Amino acid sequence: MNGSREGKARVWGRHQKAIPSVDDPGGKKWGFVRSCFLQAASPYTEGVGCKVMKNDLGMDLHEAAGHTSCGAIAFHGDTTTLQANMVVAARNFSIAHYDLGIDNFFAYCVTSFGNYTEIIELWEHEPELREYTERVLEETTGRKFWMPKVSGGRPSVVHASDVIFANIKQIAKKAKFSLDGIKATDHLGCHYAKIFPDESVGGGEFPQLLAGMIEAYGGELVDYPERRHCCGMGFRQCAFPENRGYTAACVYKKMKSLQKTDPDCKLIITNCPGCGVFLDAEQGTIAQVMGEKFGVHIVDYAQLAGLMLGYDPFRDCGFNVKVVPIEPLLDKIGIPYDKSKTPEERRRPFGPD
Amino acid sequence: MGKLYDELTEEIEFDHGMHACMDCGTCTALCAAAEFYDYSPREVMDIVQSQDDDKIRELISSNKIWYCGQCLSCKPRCPRGNNPGAVVLALRRLSVKTGLFAESEKGRQQLLAKRLFGDNMMNRGYTLLPTNPVPSHFPELGKDWEYYHNHLAEMREWWGVPVDLENSPGSARIIPEKDMEELRAIYKATGAVDLMNAVEDGMAKKLGGKEEVEKFWKNWQDTVDTRNYKIKGGKSK
Numbered sequence: 001m002n003g004s005r006e007g008k009a010r011v012w013g014r015h016q017k018a019i020p021s022v023d024d025p026g027g028k029k030w031g032f033v034r035s036c037f038l039q040a041a042s043p044y045t046e047g048v049g050c051k052v053m054k055n056d057l058g059m060d061l062h063e064a065a066g067h068t069s070c071g072a073i074a075f076h077g078d079t080t081t082l083q084a085n086m087v088v089a090a091r092n093f094s095i096a097h098y099d100l101g102i103d104n105f106f107a108y109c110v111t112s113f114g115n116y117t118e119i120i121e122l123w124e125h126e127p128e129l130r131e132y133t134e135r136v137l138e139e140t141t142g143r144k145f146w147m148p149k150v151s152g153g154r155p156s157v158v159h160a161s162d163v164i165f166a167n168i169k170q171i172a173k174k175a176k177f178s179l180d181g182i183k184a185t186d187h188l189g190c191h192y193a194k195i196f197p198d199e200s201v202g203g204g205e206f207p208q209l210l211a212g213m214i215e216a217y218g219g220e221l222v223d224y225p226e227r228r229h230c231c232g233m234g235f236r237q238c239a240f241p242e243n244r245g246y247t248a249a250c251v252y253k254k255m256k257s258l259q260k261t262d263p264d265c266k267l268i269i270t271n272c273p274g275c276g277v278f279l280d281a282e283q284g285t286i287a288q289v290m291g292e293k294f295g296v297h298i299v300d301y302a303q304l305a306g307l308m309l310g311y312d313p314f315r316d317c318g319f320n321v322k323v324v325p326i327e328p329l330l331d332k333i334g335i336p337y338d339k340s341k342t343p344e345e346r347r348r349p350f351g352p353d
Numbered sequence: 354m355g356k357l358y359d360e361l362t363e364e365i366e367f368d369h370g371m372h373a374c375m376d377c378g379t380c381t382a383l384c385a386a387a388e389f390y391d392y393s394p395r396e397v398m399d400i401v402q403s404q405d406d407d408k409i410r411e412l413i414s415s416n417k418i419w420y421c422g423q424c425l426s427c428k429p430r431c432p433r434g435n436n437p438g439a440v441v442l443a444l445r446r447l448s449v450k451t452g453l454f455a456e457s458e459k460g461r462q463q464l465l466a467k468r469l470f471g472d473n474m475m476n477r478g479y480t481l482l483p484t485n486p487v488p489s490h491f492p493e494l495g496k497d498w499e500y501y502h503n504h505l506a507e508m509r510e511w512w513g514v515p516v517d518l519e520n521s522p523g524s525a526r527i528i529p530e531k532d533m534e535e536l537r538a539i540y541k542a543t544g545a546v547d548l549m550n551a552v553e554d555g556m557a558k559k560l561g562g563k564e565e566v567e568k569f570w571k572n573w574q575d576t577v578d579t580r581n582y583k584i585k586g587g588k589s590k
Contacts, residue, residue, distance in 0.1 A: 039525040040481035046524060047514040063522035066532030071545075073480035076423040078445045078463060079471035079552065082365050084543035091535065114425075122365070129365070140538035190424040197429050204429050230385045234422025239469065240462055241490055241577045246422060248493075249389045281493045318512055321497045347497050349511055350504050 008206055015203035018152030019166035020104055022057050029060045030163065031102030033092055035109030036069045037273035042300070044318025045276065046108050048311055049160055049302035056174055056309055057167050062100045067092045070107070072115035076235045082122075086133045089119045090145055094137065097146040105148045106158050110272035113159040114191030117199050120155045123147065156199070159192060161271035161301045165201055165209050172216040176310035177333050179219030183265040185258065186210035186221075187279060187298075189272025190230050210269045213301055217308055222265040226257035232282070233274030244282075248289070251282035255294040267297050267329060269304055276300045284323040297329045298322070313337055320347040355406025357413075357451070361443050370439030374398040380427035380437045392420040394427055394437035401440055413448035419459035449551050455559035462579055464570060467552040471545075478528040478536055483509070483516055490577055561585060 020027030030053075038046050053059040071088050074080040096102040107113045123130040134145040150158050164171065186207070193200035193207045202208025205228075214221050232250025237243045258265060270276040280298040287293045299307070303317045313319045313335060319326040330337055338346060361367050380394040381387045387394065397417065400408045412418060418441055425438040445454070454460035470480040488499040501508050509516050514524040528536075540546050556566045572582040 034524065036479045036481040039479065040483050041486050043483070043509060043514040043516075043524045044512045047512055051513075065521055065523075065526060066529050066535075068478035068528060068532065068536050069474060069480050071474055071480060074466075074470035074474050074545075076442075077466040077470040077480070078442070078449065079467045079549055080474070080540070080545040081446070081543055081548060084540050084545035087539045087543055088536065091539065122369075136539065136542050140542050141535040143535075190426055194429050195425050228426075230422060230424035230426055232385060232422065234385070234424065236419065236462060236466055237422045240465055240579075242579065243459075243462070244493075246386065246389045246420075250385050253388070277494075281491070281495070284495055285493045315511065316513070320508075321494070321501050323493070323495045348500050350507050353500075353503075 008208075011206060012202045012208040015198060015200065015208075017156075017158065017162065017199065017201055019150070019158050019162045019201075021166040022059060022170065026104060027166075028058060029062070029102070029104065031062045031064075031096040031100050031105045032160065033067050033070070033096075033105075033107050033109075033112060034063070035107070035112060035273050036073055037111070037277075038108055041277050042273065042318060042321075044316070045273070045300045045302050048306035048316050048318070049108065049164070051311065051316065052171065052302065052305045052309060053163065056171060062096075062102055064095045064100055066099075067095050070109075070112040070115050072109075072111045073235060075115065076111070077239070078236070083132070083136075085115055086119050086122070086129065087136045087140065089116055090133045090137045091141055091143060093148055094143040094146050096148070098144060103148075104150050106150070106160050106163050108160045110159060110189030110192045111274075113157065114195045116157045117196050120147070120157070121196070124155055151199075159271065161192075161209055162201060164301055164305055165212060168213055168216045171305055171309065175217065175308040177308050177335055179214060179217040179308075179333065182219050182267060182332055183222050183262060184214045184219040184267040184269060185224060185227060185265055186214065187227070187231065187254075187268050187270050187272075187275050189270070189275055192271060210271055210301060213304065214269060217304070219267075222258075222262045224258045224261035224265075226254045229254055229257075231272075231275040231279050233272075233278050238274065238278055244285075247278050248282040248285045251279055252286050252290070254279070255283065255286070255296060258296065259294060266295055267299065269299055269301055271301050280323050295324055295328070297324055297326060299329075307333070307335060314346055355404060355409065357406045357409045357447065358401075358404045360447055360450075361401065361409070364443035364446060366439040366446075367443035370436035370443065371398070371401060372433055372435050374402050374435055375433055377432065379430050379432060380435075383426055383430055385424055385426065386420045386422050390420040392417055394421070394441070397444070398435065398437055398440060401444070409444075410453065413444050413451065414453040414456040414460075416457045416459040418444045418448060419457065419462065446548065449548060449555065452551070452555035452558060454552070455555045458580065461556065461559070461569070463552045464556050464566065465573060465579070467549050468570065471549045471552075475537060475540065475546075475549075478533055479525065483525050559584075
């Protein structure tokens, strides 16, 4: 066990990003871009993330009304081109810097983070692609090119979960609750750590990002064989019901592996929009099809920060629409909620229908 | 070296994803799609590396290239620095440009992808909209999701993330028209609009006209399964 900890410490030491915290120069003023997936399928995640950053970290957040999706879901769904993504990325960066006066920039979506990181790599390694982007950006929008350099002054952007991680000690210090005595594991979005492992806090094999949050909140970190297996979101795989067996099969593989390794671990922390939705929802499908109930709570890092800081589990953190009911986890942690109401009443503030 | 292979080499994703594959199969061993489907990224890389146009044509006319979930778990594991997921992206672009995507069942789902992700971008500036995950298409999201969906605007106000705000920051806001014009101009100048048009055109050619494409689309919306549309006079792959 100690050997494993030392090994992790060595790996984590080699893979660190210089994400500005609120105590660093410029670390309070941030621009951000929204996630299509979160806006469509779990909007409260961005909501509670912004509340934590503003109210508890004192951050000054800026968002341009005219920024658009990065288009990466359309790219991995094969309806757009890499060239389009490059110019759209440059437009969003340009708006953040020249219209909002932003130097530090994060994405709420892991697919966007991977997309922006890939594009920055291309611009860095192939000057003709950067020239193409600058030219088309100017021709189509009249805007000027700007390259974000968020992590340690080198060309890069970061993900919203990176920003929370950079401030995790401060959040944990203010926390009203802890994960003391609770076993938890992590599930990193594939496009956070696998495309460019060096852009992941802690690297690609055993990322520190969410594991570090679990430990900061006092939880007991669990590892299991299929920890790094994809959730099965798969873009066109989850989007069309006739393909979604793929998604359910990935979730089943992970849940079986976790249950076999540690049946007491009932909490997975995520940082990717698709994982947060489908690791939860497909447990319902599996229960119906296979008759197996895993009851594993899927909690996004922003929801977790919200819960630890005492935000309302339903109104702030949005646990109204999870397939796996959140109450057993709230009871274990000791987070209060209105027990005079039925579970349905807690979830349906506008009456039963 | 064949013409289709030459076209593949024009793709940035191909250039970065395909070096010298040694056929070790590491990608297939860890591939989520290979475990679920009759699919092997090693086989895909092998076919592409053969530079044999007949084999490449058969590949991009089949379901195989559409099985990949684009998780890119293969990229960091390849001992030769290949990126099979990126090669799949290049093959899919070629399949759409040549119209061969419409020859396979999974390929024809591109009409759904275009009308969902693509049209959403062109109309609203997002790939997904709050109104997209309808309970009939996502029954696994459960009864509470259905309730949310029936009270979408109120629930989002209640959560503090109201939708459709105009000239304002916010979740799923209405992006100002001048910004949408810039986005559309980018998509036009960078080949994205051409790619989307190729999907509509390829489907019309395969199904026998635009009216049939609308029937295919309506069938999917109504029955949630493209396989309920029967292709006339031809075998689906």
